[in-house]
Amino acid sequence: MATMRALSGCCLLQSRNALRVWTRRQSSYEYDVIVIGGGHAGIEAVGAASRMNTNVLLVTHKTQTIDLSGIQYKVLNRSKGPAVWGYRAQIDRSLFKKHMQNQVLNNTPNLTIKCCSVEDLIINKTDDGQRISSRTVVLATGTFLRGQINIGLDCYPAGRIENAHLSRHVREEVRGPRYCPSIESKVLKFKAKPHQIWLEPEGLDSDVIYPNGISCTLPEEIQQRLINLIPGLETALMLRPGYGVEYDHIDPRQLKHTLETQLIDNLFMSGQINGTTGYEEAAAQGIVAGINAAAKCLNKKPLTISRTEGYIGVLIDDLTTSGTDEPYRMFTSRAEFRLMLRPDNADLRLTQKGYEMGFVSQKRFDNFCDIRKQLNESEEFLKSIRNPLNKWRKQLGIDCDSKSNSFKTGFEMLGLQECSLKQMAQLFPNQLMPIYDNHVLSTRLKIEALYDYMERDEQELVNQVKSEEMIEIDPNMDYSTKDLTLSTEVRHVLSQNRPKTIFAAKRLAGVTPAAVVSLLYYIKRVNSLSPNDCPNSG
Template identity: 40%
Template sequence: FSFMNTGIRHLKQLPCWTCFTNEESHRILREGLPDSPLFNGQIQSIGPRYCPSIETKIVTFPDKPQHQLFLEPEGETTQELYLNGFSSSLPMDIQIAALKKIPAFRDLVIYRPGYAIEYDFFDPTQLKHTLETKKIKNLFFAGQVNGTTGYEEAAGQGIMAGINAHINCHGGEPFVLARDEAYIGVLIDDLVTKGVDEPYRMFTSRAEYRILLRMDDADMRLTEKAWKLGLAKEERYKLLTEKREAVSRITDFARNYSMKPALINPALEQLGTTPLRQGCKLIDLINRPQVTIDNIAEHVNAFKRELDKISDRKEEILEAAEILIKYEGYIGRERIIADKLARLESIKIKGKFDYSSIQSLSTEARQKLMKIDPETIAQASRIPGVSPSDINVLLVLCGR
């Protein structure tokens, strides 16, 4: 996904396969439940919701006669196939017996059986947004120990804890990413504000600013921050500034260049879009679904000359400019909402209130605010159980 990636590896495309469990395999699995640590009490914790074991599936969905399984090659040269959808804590002989009831698997050979893991974690509400513990200075927690599952989640926390541990040693402002700046910001804010009652996975649906957190503008959002921290080299920062300037030149040109109906209408009809009745700016044409920067430039010489000035990374720059033009209204609207909430992020309240003595707060809000001790009004507003009226009370007290 990196814009810096030049040596792309082309792996050979291999087929994956799908098949289904059936009533017979379910019967064998059900009979084996007394031997499952997930169901006989050996494992006490809650497993990951988004990749449940096969025995959890047959217990949770007893009405389902089958569950889909995916067979994924482990590599280009191996004979091994990964059986996705059949994770299990049952003994190996029960797993094999159940699988052999599926016609495609009657002759299967297992290299390694499915297995279950037991999660344990430290309550992440004991952490600051830097991932330093509130209890012990200079002790940072990152990864599954904070109640997450998945390696991207662990890596995201790891880099943030590492950055802030370094800052603690060498001086500087704590480094925290906001919810409108990165999915890492959403992940960490969710953990330290809401806590977890099951292994946490990062989903796009957990972010309220999905239009701002796009993969095409990750470099625009984060490279400058990395450069200021000393994590990105000068070369990477230079590539970013060149790209930003090129995108800006294209969007400014499109915003200011006027189109005349007589000159452009034949091209618009050729592109399958409505001809103009009166003049407009080029940007208004690019906003149309049938029109792209590339296909309209073929018919507007001045615009084509402008694009020809871009020698390197042209495809990447044109994609960035086109997204900004076509989705300008949506991006702008979401930015206004994010900026409103950012003002609440600037109101620091940590250590300012004795919540137990503020009788105008609801009992639940007092308990939650005492437990989390939020850094800002905005973080307080995201704590489950703290209502908008509780936030208004805090705002009034801040005003005083």
């Protein structure tokens, strides 16, 4: 479990005079990009910068701590629509470290690795006294910025458990992740409810099990007793106690959308140092920071991803615009255009941008262009055919609840649950059979058709909120009312901040687009009622 302390301004950004030594122009540099930290964010930053043919240095404590090693794969939310499917891989910890170390050490061009700690960015000095010059720096320090391990009542300065033997309960002045609380927090808040625990294997050749859902900072002996109270684990031995980590993070509002700091040119931040939690969140930031650090060296236009183009764009925009006062986690509910941000169309949204930055290889881009061409041609063909609904029913052999005999395109028909691409391909074999024979492409075409009209509705909803964002909110609004469909987090944020308008509510950290829509509809409904009928009256 990780908790974080916000820095009141970033301590790395304070001494402008001393920074001249580091930022002054030189005739030559040892490296184009220096990445500090070999965790998820650091590794992705290294990979991104090296693929853009820049000279990269990775500084990490040990190469052994650099973290295709799947044990099992699942698609979460499979019972729901494809827009909210989540791909989850259970990873063999040892194999993952082995493969990542091999990838970084042996298969990453233009990369140098140095094992040391960076004590002072400002003067470019390592703990062995060396000075290292670079055009740009990416900080990906994870939990090691004034990191502190907590187990029980003891605390030790560290960033991971390997740095400590015992440790102390999390203090009240730090904030833990809302959606991944410790077992102590769960029991204190929800005493009467059961708490599910998942037993996950650590590796294919390991008998070590990770009890997911029981993270805690209790004393070691109590943790052992707790484990043995779980049915089936009465004789289990605890190899390593659970622990909490306190660490510092910057105020992410000090960053540009490129993840470069606003106060210091050429300094980029990625990962948990920006106030996020989670592996994917860190890795995503590492990619963006690495690309933009390399782009700065190559005098290229920086990469920015908008909220309509990817969840990375949503994450970075939330952080840099609203900031965060607790570890930030990415959820589909945070995006206005989540029906468009699906796993199946990530290449259509982002590959072109990556190729233009020099991040995507020619071979991969050519393959993408071929896929895009096939999908576009099939979609255009289906949209070019218009028939009355009754005619489509007869040709496809499907029932339809609608009594309308309006004209529908083939693409609109494919968007119906009752219609499959196989039925369409049998009607138009020359045009559609090639894509039907490709399972991946046929699935993608079906999903595109399924969400076509929904995406238009989603866009209209976003436009409506935008046009009415200056509607005023009653300062005495009761956000606890059951008439408002809001999460506990959103109710808390709104009650604490009391925004004056919909626009102000939109900019609050933790307030999702769906919550804004719900709030807007509620206000409009209340405003249309007479004073005696208002839910807040009397």
